[in-house]
Amino acid sequence: MLNVRLTLCAAALLGLAAFTQAAEVEVLHYWTSGGEAKAAGELKTMLEAKGDKWKDFAVAGGAGENAMTALKTRVVSGNPPAAAQLKGPAIQEWGDQGVLVSIDDVAKAEGWDKLLPPVVANVMKYKGQYVAAPVNVHRVNWLWINADLLKKANAKAPTTWDEFFKTADAMQKAGIIPVAIGGQSWQEAELLESVALGVGGASFYKKAFVQLDQATLKSPTMIKVLETYKRIKPYTDKAANGRDWNLATAMVINGKAGMQFMGDWAKGEFAVAGKQAGKDFLCVAAPGSADAYTFNVDSFAFFKLKDKDAEKGQRDLAQLLMSPKFQEVFNLYKGSIPARQGMDLSKFDDCAKKSSADFKNAAAKGTLVPSWAHDMAIPPAAEGAIYDVAAQFWNDDSMTAQTAAQKIAAAARAQ
Structure with missing residues (x-):
């Protein structure tokens, strides 16, 4: 009997030791809206199933400015999170600071170079080694339309800017707010981005908002872009100031507004509300941009930690983020498509399938471009300065x- 008790006691102590040694993985993110929170919750559940402990570090704010401020504070104090939601050039900038840790061993073991399109893989690497893992690909240049309100206005889904303004006029005459938007600088910048792609095309977009070419930013095409952008404002409502993006999406969902320009994270909100693509709402490329694709990739970069035990949790998280199961479940909630190529999309809706097909077509045509409004293309200083001009x-x-074109050209020189 004594031996049995000792055996049970030893087993209990071993169990306690295993529990106390579970790696704590603190994850900084800004997924706080309905669809996003569900996606983050799924990640937590799957990580803890691996025996690690999730420590949530959620910072509200759709564009991530608040999260980035919090991250800087933690890194400067010498206490970074295990992983943080980062995008585009910011990954390289943190790499230059010497604070990121390589997860190349996980990437090589899992074959990430074969699973990711080069345009995504290159963003995840610093000096040739993976330091971040992608979770999705968002298409930014979407226009979301309430199907019932479109029918009520006796209008059609627009494919050109002329058609868009006809549809907006028809909605306005029917007593409908044509365009839902939140009066926040990042939302205004995203709208300008989609207008620039639709009016100027992918080649113009690359020269203006990726290369920041001064002549292109001051060109007649840029002036036309800005005139089209400003022409949309009378079709928005006066209560837009300070409204979060998901509340603007809710206006379309609830029949208070007809359309919204927004990346496909908006679809996550439609899904949470039980709405069906093609029936309750339509997803069409922003006018004039059907042959192009602005992409925004959510990813997690991994930071050097003093606690070496936490490295196990970081590698578990990296492996999990790229796993087929997580990429499927996460993106079904988030509204995006998997970053991992070759996956079965049978559970995804028509909007996601169209996004996936358009991504491949745009990549083949050379019209796949990074979203400057969502941290994927240009340095933060220039991006912020252009945000300010777009809002002004x-x-x-x-x-x-x-005048706005001249100001944007000057803003692009910000370092």
Whole structure:
């Protein structure tokens, strides 16, 4: 009997030791809306099933500015999280600071170079080694439309800017707010981005908002882009100031507005509300941009930690983020498509299937471009400065498109 008790006691102590040694993985993210929170919850569940402990570090704010401020504070204090939601050039900038840890061993073991399109894989690497793992690919240049309100206005889903303004006029005459938007600088910048792609095309977009070419930013095409952008404002409502993006999406979901320009994270909100693509809402490329694709990739970069035991948790998280199961479940909630190529999309809706097909077509045509409004293309200083001009022009009726173009060109030089 004594031996049995000793054996049970030893087993209990071993169990306690295993529990106390579970790696704590603190994850900084800004997924706080309905669809996003569900996606983050799924990640937590799957990580803890691996025996690790999830420590949530959620910072509200759709574009991530608040999260990035919090991250800087933690890194400067010498206490970074295990992983943080980062995108585009920011990954390289943190790499330059010497604070990221390589997860190349996980990437090589899992064959990430074969599973990721080069345009995504290259963003995840610093000096040739993976330091971040992608979870999805968002298409930014979407226009979401309430199907019932479109029918009520006796209008059609627009494919050109002329058609868009006809549809907006029809909705307005029917007593419908044509365009839902939140009066926040990142939402205004995203709208400008989609207008630029639709009016100028992918080649113009690359020169203007990836290369920041001064002549292109001051060109007649840029002036036309800005005039089209500003022409949309009378079709929005006066209560937009300060509204979060998901509340603007809710206006379309609830029949209070007809359309919204927003990346496909908006679809996650439609899904949470029980709405069906093609029946309750339509997803169409922003006018003029059907042959192009602005991409935004959510990813997690991994930081050097003092606690070496936490490295096991970081590698578990990296492996999990790229696993087929997580990529499927996460993106079904998030509204995006898997970053991992070759996956079965049978559970995804028509919008996601169209996004996947359009991504491949745009990659083949050379019209796949990074979203400058979502941290994928240009340095943060230039991005922020252009944000400011876009917001100023949107809200100042006395500013001309010519003046705005000159200001954007000057903003692009910000370092």
